Amino acid sequence: MDAVDEHILGILQDNARCSFSEIGRQVGLSTNAAAARVRRLEHDGVILGYTVVTGHDAPIPRGGLEVFIDVRLDAGTDYETFVAAIAPIEQIIDAVHMTGPYDYLLRARLPDTAALDSLLRRLKKNCGVVQTQTRVALRQPTARRGGR
Known part of the structure; x- marks a missing residue:
């Protein structure tokens, strides 16, 4: 994957419905060359799919934060209660029950550090953390490592 591929990915992340001709115009390629690049990114597993994003599922704007939060629960908080408490928190995109000194690993996307501070306070005040x-x-990684 080169800088042109990364530029194409950025364009598609902003607007997955962008036409091949518009992508080509923005990266300096012909429509056919841009289409070939997108198809190769799909074939190589870099682009896994396209989706419709609505309301609260919208991604954070560029420049936002992606964070990983290790969480230790209060002894009186059971796992079902915790999972139910974090379910409505839109910024949390993944929660994994872990072994080790922490109970859960949360992955969240936030617009800025003020939102992160607010989320951490909410977890401690309302979720048994x-x-x-x-x-x-x-x-983010610039290229996939491994078998390809």
Whole structure:
């Protein structure tokens, strides 16, 4: 994957309905060359699909934060109660029950650090969380590693 592929991915992440001709115009390729690039990205598993995003499912704007929050639950909080409490929190996109010193690993997307602070306070006040440890993703990988 090169810089042109990354540019194409950025365009499609902003507007998955962007035409091949518009993609080509933005990256300096012909319509056919842009279409071939998109098809190769699909074939290689870089683009896994396209979807309709509505209301609360909308992705954060560029420049937002993707964070990983290790969560330790209060001894009186059971897992079912915790999962039910975080279910309506739109910023949390994944929650995994873990082994080790923390009970859950949450993945969240937030527009800024103020929203992160608000989320952490909400987890501790309303969701039975006694301790958190937060890591901020600095960037997404630029290429897939592994078998291809």
